Amino acid sequence: MNDINPVISCKSVWKLFGGNAEKYLASMKKGQSFEQIRQAGYIAAVRDVSLDIARGEMLVIMGLSGSGKSTLVRCLSRLIDITGGEVKVDGQDIMDLNERELIDLRRKKMGMVFQSFGLLPHRTVLENVAFPLEMRGQDRHDRRERAMEVIKLVGLEGREEYFPRELSGGQQQRVGIARSLAIEPDIWFLDEPFSALDPLIRREMQDEFLRLQEILGKTIVFITHDFDEALRLADRIAIMKDGAVEQCDTPDKIVLNPATEYVAKFTEEIEKSRVIHAEVLTKPINGYKLEGASISADATILQLSRQLIGDNRDILPVTNKDGVLIGGMNRQEALNVLLGEN
Amino acid sequence: MAIVETRLTGKIGSLTRLQITQFLFGLAIIFAIIKPLLPEFLVRIPVEMILPYDIWLQTLFDFIKDDLGLLTVTRGISSVLEWFLDITANLLYGKRRWPNIGPVPWVAIAVVAAVIGFWLKGWKMALLAGGTFVWVALIGQWKLAMQTMSVIAVAAPMAFLIGLLLGICAWKYPRFQRAIMPVLSILQTLPFFTYLLPAVIFFKVGPTAGCIATIIYAIPPMVLMTTLGLKKVSHEVVEAGHMSGSTRWQMLRYVYLPAARTEILVGVNQVIMLCLAMVVLTAFIGMPGLGAKLLSLMNSLKLGRSFEIGITIVLIAVTLDRLSKAWVVKQPEHFERGTSWFVRHKLLIIGIIAFIVSIILAQFVQVADHITRKQDLSMGKDIDNVIRAILANDIITGVTDWLRWFLITWVLIPFRNALLWLPTGSVILAMAAFGYFVGGRKSALLVVIFFGVIALTGWWDRSMITLYAVISAVILATLIGIPLGIAAARNPKWSEPILLVCDTAQTFPSFIYLIPAIMLFSVNDVAVVFAILIFATVPLMRYTIEGIRAVPSELLEAADMAGATRNQKLLKVQLPLALPTMAVGFNQAIMFAFFMVIIAAFIGTQDLGQELQKTLAGNNLGKNFVLGMCVSLMALAFNHIIMRWSNDRRKALGVG
Ligand SMILES: Nc1ncnc2c1ncn2[C@@H]1O[C@H](COP(=O)(O)OP(=O)(O)OP(=O)(O)O)[C@@H](O)[C@H]1O
Ligand SMILES: [Mg+2]
Numbered sequence: 001m002n003d004i005n006p007v008i009s010c011k012s013v014w015k016l017f018g019g020n021a022e023k024y025l026a027s028m029k030k031g032q033s034f035e036q037i038r039q040a041g042y043i044a045a046v047r048d049v050s051l052d053i054a055r056g057e058m059l060v061i062m063g064l065s066g067s068g069k070s071t072l073v074r075c076l077s078r079l080i081d082i083t084g085g086e087v088k089v090d091g092q093d094i095m096d097l098n099e100r101e102l103i104d105l106r107r108k109k110m111g112m113v114f115q116s117f118g119l120l121p122h123r124t125v126l127e128n129v130a131f132p133l134e135m136r137g138q139d140r141h142d143r144r145e146r147a148m149e150v151i152k153l154v155g156l157e158g159r160e161e162y163f164p165r166e167l168s169g170g171q172q173q174r175v176g177i178a179r180s181l182a183i184e185p186d187i188w189f190l191d192e193p194f195s196a197l198d199p200l201i202r203r204e205m206q207d208e209f210l211r212l213q214e215i216l217g218k219t220i221v222f223i224t225h226d227f228d229e230a231l232r233l234a235d236r237i238a239i240m241k242d243g244a245v246e247q248c249d250t251p252d253k254i255v256l257n258p259a260t261e262y263v264a265k266f267t268e269e270i271e272k273s274r275v276i277h278a279e280v281l282t283k284p285i286n287g288y289k290l291e292g293a294s295i296s297a298d299a300t301i302l303q304l305s306r307q308l309i310g311d312n313r314d315i316l317p318v319t320n321k322d323g324v325l326i327g328g329m330n331r332q333e334a335l336n337v338l339l340g341e342n
Numbered sequence: 343m344a345i346v347e348t349r350l351t352g353k354i355g356s357l358t359r360l361q362i363t364q365f366l367f368g369l370a371i372i373f374a375i376i377k378p379l380l381p382e383f384l385v386r387i388p389v390e391m392i393l394p395y396d397i398w399l400q401t402l403f404d405f406i407k408d409d410l411g412l413l414t415v416t417r418g419i420s421s422v423l424e425w426f427l428d429i430t431a432n433l434l435y436g437k438r439r440w441p442n443i444g445p446v447p448w449v450a451i452a453v454v455a456a457v458i459g460f461w462l463k464g465w466k467m468a469l470l471a472g473g474t475f476v477w478v479a480l481i482g483q484w485k486l487a488m489q490t491m492s493v494i495a496v497a498a499p500m501a502f503l504i505g506l507l508l509g510i511c512a513w514k515y516p517r518f519q520r521a522i523m524p525v526l527s528i529l530q531t532l533p534f535f536t537y538l539l540p541a542v543i544f545f546k547v548g549p550t551a552g553c554i555a556t557i558i559y560a561i562p563p564m565v566l567m568t569t570l571g572l573k574k575v576s577h578e579v580v581e582a583g584h585m586s587g588s589t590r591w592q593m594l595r596y597v598y599l600p601a602a603r604t605e606i607l608v609g610v611n612q613v614i615m616l617c618l619a620m621v622v623l624t625a626f627i628g629m630p631g632l633g634a635k636l637l638s639l640m641n642s643l644k645l646g647r648s649f650e651i652g653i654t655i656v657l658i659a660v661t662l663d664r665l666s667k668a669w670v671v672k673q674p675e676h677f678e679r680g681t682s683w684f685v686r687h688k689l690l691i692i693g694i695i696a697f698i699v700s701i702i703l704a705q706f707v708q709v710a711d712h713i714t715r716k717q718d719l720s721m722g723k724d725i726d727n728v729i730r731a732i733l734a735n736d737i738i739t740g741v742t743d744w745l746r747w748f749l750i751t752w753v754l755i756p757f758r759n760a761l762l763w764l765p766t767g768s769v770i771l772a773m774a775a776f777g778y779f780v781g782g783r784k785s786a787l788l789v790v791i792f793f794g795v796i797a798l799t800g801w802w803d804r805s806m807i808t809l810y811a812v813i814s815a816v817i818l819a820t821l822i823g824i825p826l827g828i829a830a831a832r833n834p835k836w837s838e839p840i841l842l843v844c845d846t847a848q849t850f851p852s853f854i855y856l857i858p859a860i861m862l863f864s865v866n867d868v869a870v871v872f873a874i875l876i877f878a879t880v881p882l883m884r885y886t887i888e889g890i891r892a893v894p895s896e897l898l899e900a901a902d903m904a905g906a907t908r909n910q911k912l913l914k915v916q917l918p919l920a921l922p923t924m925a926v927g928f929n930q931a932i933m934f935a936f937f938m939v940i941i942a943a944f945i946g947t948q949d950l951g952q953e954l955q956k957t958l959a960g961n962n963l964g965k966n967f968v969l970g971m972c973v974s975l976m977a978l979a980f981n982h983i984i985m986r987w988s989n990d991r992r993k994a995l996g997v998g
Binding site for chain 1: 491576578579580581583585586587588589590591595596599601603673674676677678679
């Protein structure tokens with residue numbers, strides 16, 4: 001996934017809340033823990049985070065409440081100024097942008113859905129959705145047209161003249177989603193965008209974003225507390241704790257090889273067979289001859305369970321999408337994953 | 343030196359706050375007892391030591407006025423204002439100025455008011471708004487009322503705009519806010535005479551000066567509300583604005599200001615009410631209108647007509663207040679998609695049509711155009727007779743005469759003489775003790791400085807007379823207002839209507855309160871105290887009720903379960919928790935009292951108010967300012983102490 005030119009690249013980004021944070025950070029010793037920083041009177045909302053996000057990637061950020069997910073995303077969009085480090089978007093350090101350039105960047109490239117929606121209370125649904133278009137100076141007719149399109153897409157047809165206070169939480173959230181859809185930005189920041197939606201609409205929305213990502217190659221940074229959602233969407237998952245990214249990897253690797261104890265605990269409850277794909281367990285066979293029916297590389301172990309139990313070969317051949325043999329999977333290893341023994 | 347200092351502070355540190363308070367208070371009493379032995383400067387600041395602030399200020403003003411050429415600037419401003427005022431004056435009461443199309447017939451204005459009332463809150467509001475104007479026309483006070491309204495129509499939008507701009511600046515630049523806040527709090531306590539004189543000197547006499555004074559008087563709350571509202575805009579809304587790529591101007595115009603709508607409209611309500619209150623008072627500098635008429639009627643003791651004008655002013659106040667408050671809570675309503683323009687703007691169209699129809703009607707029916715003297719329904723003479731008959735009733739005269747006698751001989755005069763007798767040093771020490779008890783060293787120091795400055799101005803005795811009127815009235819108001827408030831709060835059936843009455847009474851321009859005072863006690867100290875008393879009882883009652891009712895119901899249930907009787911519950915639970923809120927009411931009562939005592943000057947008191955009023959005749963701006971500052975400093979000292987106490991108490995109780 002690691003493109004040579006990442007869309008967003010951040011290097012040891014810090015965000016401390018508290019007076020004179022920059023001065024403190026500059027004089028701070030390396031390797032201070034979250035607690036130590038707190039004793040000094042600062043909250044380390046983002047702690048030494050380095051991430052590269054490739055074009056067309058969907059990065060999901062997870063972590064407990066207060067672990068700094070929203071703050072990290074705000075650093076990436078420069079809604080807040082970082083205390084230390086560097087954030088580059090398309091190779092441009094966004095801390096160097098002046099006001100005009102920043103506005104331009106946001107108008108042309110970025111969109112965001114906010115955790116608590118951030119709807120303008122005095123505007124109708126339609127006006128809220130059309131707001132970013134209005135800021136860009138699009139003419140009235142065009143922006144109404146476009147706004148109506150996305151309102152339909154999120155299923156709020158017929159409510160376009162309502163005010164936010166007249167909508168339920170889930171409906172308000174969909175207005176927020178529609179507002180960011182209206183401009184189809186290249187880079188999308190979604191802060192728990194579906195938290196208030198019912199399962200049906202949630203699934204529809206997930207599909208919509210997957211579609212956009214696939215067809216239009218959008219880059220998406222997605223925050224969620226829901227592991228299932230993360231699995232459906234994520235190319236990679238970043239797990240945060242106390243402001244630091246503990247591990248950032250594909251779902252399989254996170255589950256299979258947790259980098260820290262915290263990540264292990266975080267993923268403990270998850271049924272691994274649902275996450276792990278055959279491909280991950282596949283090893284090269286070095287000319288070894290394999291017999292019989294092959295299995296598909298992007299099937300999860302759970303999906304293969306019937307086959308695993310029924311089969312009696314030790315090594316199963318694995319083929320990729322195009323039907324080319326890529327190696328073999330040890331059946332016992334796969335069964336261990338399925339039974340949760342590891 | 344350093345060692346001595348640490349030792350001293352160490353010693354102070356080891357004394358409790360109560361001990362220091364007792365020490366300061368004891369010292370104050372000792373000073374009073376050994377008055378004959380005290381050095382002169384502790385009794386009264388000797389004349390040689392009095393600083394000629396007034397002359398310094400006068401020189402400063404003259405310098406600004408003449409040498410810096412401020413006068414040309416202000417005259418420029420006044421010609422612009424005059425232009426606006428001429429327009430409203432022409433439209434509302436037909437002053438012969440450009441655009442020479444007025445006056446608008448009263449029916450048209452009443453009808454439009456009714457439509458606006460309906461739009462904001464339905465039939466009842468329509469009735470109130472329309473009815474007020476009908477009353478004003480029928481009672482024969484149309485022209486007076488329109489003279490007053492024509493100034494408000496210019497002053498309120500101006501004050502709104504200036505307040506809004508200053509508020510935005512204060513929100514944007516913290517440094518500007520820090521600079522402007524103390525100025526605003528001084529402005530809010532300065533007696534209104536201090537607004538009037540500079541207005542007269544820098545701007546021409548008449549409507550322009552009145553308008554300027556009114557604008558300045560109405561600005562502070564607008565600034566405060568704007569800043570408050572802008573600060574309260576939720577940060578995700580702000581961030582949504584940023585992420586949409588808004589420029590600074592777009593942020594302000596499309597995000598901040600609309601999102602702060604509620605607070606800004608509350609500011610508008612306050613601006614309108616303060617404009618009305620002040621515009622009535624500009625009668626003192628010869629502004630024609632309701633205030634001037636009321637002043638002259640009260641001077642000649644024409645109680646019936648005063649009463650009618652009082653009703654007019656009250657009705658206008660209530661209407662303006664209710665209309666603007668309805669605007670605050672009115673939320674935009676949505677129409678279904680595809681609703682036609684005509685349906686969406688139904689009321690606007692109805693309003694315009696009604697306006698045009700009434701104008702046409704007025705061309706043919708004279709009564710609809712204006713009400714002549716013979717046609718009006720004023721019954722001033724009859725009311726006069728009725729009032730006199732009621733007041734001549736033996737029981738009432740008996741009671742008022744006795745009250746007057748009792749209060750004057752046994753309460754007011756002794757108290758006043760005592761205050762005047764007390765050495766300056768003793769009063770300042772007592773105030774310091776008070777300040778120390780509440781807010782520690784800083785508060786004590788502040789109070790000492792404030793009162794020290796007053797002593798140095800040489801207006802100590804007059805200040806004490808002012809203080810005496812304020813304190814006696816507020817004590818009486820407390821004795822009446824708090825028990826009434828408590829009684830009302832305990833019975834929900836009563837508290838609602840009483841709160842409504844208080845709310846309404848607070849919108850009346852202060853001038854109104856003089857009418858019953860003069861009716862009952864004619865012109866003397868008792869009338870002054872009485873006027874302040876009713877004016878100050880209102881906030882006391884209101885905050886008492888609100889404080890008691892705000893006590894969380896779980897606490898009351900807990901007390902019930904602990905087996906507390908009604909009285910125990912009141913004394914042990916409700917009152918202690920309500921006390922901080924009640925203190926806010928007490929503070930407001932004192933501020934109102936300082937305001938009222940100055941107005942009452944025209945009844946003929948001997949306090950600062952009277953001196954202030956005298957300065958209006960000449961153009962002694964320096965002295966005017968010094969006197970104004972004396973009042974302001976006293977008010978600020980009380981304000982500081984009480985609010986400090988209330989906030990500390992709140993924190994200690996863990997509420998707010
Ligand atoms: N403006 C601020 N000032 C001070 N501290 C802040 C501020 N914003 C966030 N924090 C702190 O930073 C930490 C991270 O907050 P953040 O909102 O990023 O958490 P989160 O991971 O998004 O949590 P949640 O899942 O509840 O949304 C928290 O401890 C929070 O208290
Ligand atoms: Mg968050």
